[in-house]
Amino acid sequence: MASIIDPVEGDPTRVQTSFKRFDQTITSNEELHRSLRSTLLDQFYATLRVTYLAATESSEDEANNGRIANNPQINAELKRLFEDEPRTWQKAYNIELQLVQIMTRGQVQTEWARRSSEAKALQLPYSADLTEQWGKTEKSDKSSDDSASNQTISPDDLPIKKTILQRLLNDLQWFYYQRIRRRDAAKLLAIRVSRLFWISFGLFVLILFLQRLI
Secondary structure (H helix, E strand, C coil), X not given: CCCCCCCCCCCCCHXXXXXXXXXXXXXXXHHHHHHHHHHHXXXXXXXXXXXXXXXXXXXXXXXXXXXCCCCHHHHXXXXXXXXXXXXXXXXHHHHHHHHHXXXXXXXXXXXXXXXXXXXXXXXXXXXXXXXXXXXXXXXXXXXXXXXXXXXXXCCCCHHHHHXXXXXXXXXXXXXHHHHHHHHHHHHHHHHHHHHHHHHHHHHHHHHHHHHHHC
16 A cells, blocks of 8 residues: 655655644643643632631621521531532532632622622623622611721621622623633634644645556
């Protein structure tokens, strides 16, 4: 069986080598991508665990100290998710949402400030509506003697605030999930187009070689 010869260079292994290098490049890029995703996931899990420990070990006032005792199912589920292997983004997102239920008032306030700014920068739909709902519960707080910088969430407003924060987190998670899916789809399309190109190129070289034999 005749070898495939590049009609320009005359090297019978040139096409095969190009295919091999292409496959090696694709494999290397995929491994790098998986490694990066794994590192980011590990960092996210570490952040979630710190938040969990801070919530469970906090010595806030008595109104909030009962949050773990009043949520034994959530506490047990969080422990299970932290220990469950393998780690996945879906499990991490589930942990993030459930953590809101046991967060202290200070944690809820801090998380809202950070994630609402993130949602605004990303121009998420409905983020303005959630901000408006959050602000409605703060109007009563502004009438107190505390300064705006020292305001904290009142125990009565805490359940509402947590619901709003969970809705915001869910919207952010959905946004990042869609972005990852789009990137993966674009990468898969690029790989398929590249492979199709190299296959077409190989067939073209083969046809030229056969024509030279006729």
